[in-house]
Amino acid sequence: MSGDVKDQTAEKAGAKTGEQATERRINMIEAINDALDIMLERDPDVIVLGEDVGYFGGVFRCTAGLQEKHGKTRVFDTPISECGIIGVAVGMGAYGLRPVPEIQFADYIYPGLDQLISEAARLRYRSATDYIAPLTVRSPFGGGIFGGQTHSQSPEALFTHVSGLKTVIPSTPYDAKGLLISAIEDNDPVIFFEPKRIYNGPFSGYYDKPVEPWKKHEASIVPEGYYNIPLGKARKVTEGEQLTVLAYGTMVHVAESVCKTKGVEADILDLRTLVPLDIEAIEASVERTGRCLIVHEATRTSGFGAELSALVTERCFYHLEAPVERVTGFDTPYPHSLEWAYFPGPVRIGEAIDKILKD
Template sequence: MSDTSTKTMNMIQAINSALDVMMARDSDIVVMGEDVGYFGGVFKATEGLQAKHGKTRVFDTPITECGIIGVAVGMCTYGLRPVPEIQFADYIYPALDQIVSEAARLRYRSAGEFTAPITVRSPFGGGIFGGQTHSQSPEGIFTHVAGLKTVIPSNPYDAKGLLIAAIEDNDPVIFFEPKRIYNGPFDGNYDRPVTPWSKHPTSAVPEGYYKVPLGKAAVVRPGNDVTVLAYGTMVHVAAAVIEEKGIDAELIDLRTLVPLDIETITESVKKTGRCVVVHEATKTSGFGAELSALVQEHCFHHLEAPVQRVTGWDTPYPHSLEWAYFPGPVRLGEALKRVMQD
């Protein structure tokens, strides 16, 4: 398999390819989680991996998130590089103690004798009618924890390259996968739900090994009038609104929240003088608050208007009002209009 040959993949296929490539390169990599083996995962991200790499390297676990991560921590102290899957990000909370108290601190409490090269994969966010227990966006919890890295791709190419980089990293990485775009983009209407499996992207993804470095944002669209910061699904929402409104906006896909590419953000905001932050999670204590503070700290004398945040509502996830919860064209358009008028 050539590292330079490419294939059209959606995000699920790109993630599967990353796991396959890395397991072929490194026998210390193991994949574990609920239904990841024979069944291939609820979203089929691990489909075919057990048949190819064996039951000792791709295996099912009991329904115990705390146990999954606890075992993964033990594995890494013996030299393995576990890639556990938490079936939905909503289920990750029972594992918080193992992630925060063990994985994130292992390097420090052992004075560097041990590391925790764990990559915790998990689908997150809404868009599939999953309701309150299958749709949450808890990234802000993990960006708060020293010792963790948090990664959120927005497209198949980045998903594979970032996952490979995460697996090779010697520190624990929380790898959130926006399931709303697992199998393709939208039809352009972001105010209503569309069948999430109905349309596949045309993304050329290398079939072999490559990395997208952690801590480096991507300028999706250059512009001069306002900087829009987004990640995951919201990159596509923001791109659609910017195009619809005809705004000369610079759209930045953060890709990794920790480590954060503050240099790219600062350079852009100093150029445009305005900034809008978009994310799906709730507003209060969301990662947008950190971004707003950093922009103010680094770019205060260049700002022509207050930083605007467009987010999910500060409510429990509303199953029946899912599409009203998402930041969409109306709310993002209003924020862009406000920041441009100030």
């Protein structure tokens, strides 16, 4: 049974709505733009900055029209300096603003790691809460656009390792808007990764064909106006008794497609936020199904799936009826011409499901 509509309806009913009224069918780019527009309107302390976010509207158009509407002091372009962008954002946050810096691709975020790890993540603790760093670093991540090795990486595990940072990855327009609003309102630094392969809609298990028509997909229904989704709460995509599938971002749609094709009744949990993690939802599901499959696009070794596997084994060991399985990217540099083979797809996910159910 699909839990998607049920869970989102419940969320909408319990969300802080303010001026919320009607709904629209939009894609993730439009939902992110809407969230930024709403927060710029509601909170004069919100600032959007980054390379090409102003006049051009962002490389993926997520900030289109915001500078024209809110002005060049609220939405502005920066030099090509990721360290500078994030460093300035840390200072803005300490001063009392709520900056939302955009890093054009997650692969470009590495020059700013010292600012994120040594400054943003620790500011609250080292100042004994005298200062905070309420910045939300937005960045498209993952492959799917043939961007090659420097435009396609999935570095989420690097940030989940850092105490003081929160890591958020939406998989639907509805979640993207609500989670981004929550991230901007949060008093801690948040890494907000946007899976660019589903910016315009989820893909089938074979990746090369968008689910058509995307506009009819339930998850594309997004309320107008303000609402938020609390960080740290997973979303149940489908409900089933045979196994639990843990995924986030693009892989949510891929796993759902594979389970549907194979006729497997799975509890698919879209984690939505990796830190804070909804471990209670994971435990409840695995204890009920007795089996767990983890799917993510990043490389296998030290990927976030390893942490999930450890947590499930530690907390649900006596409920498991088969070993925890992981389907991930390969431990290789990102392959430009073979990226579709690199991604977890129908064959590898299907084989893992067969293995789990056979045990």
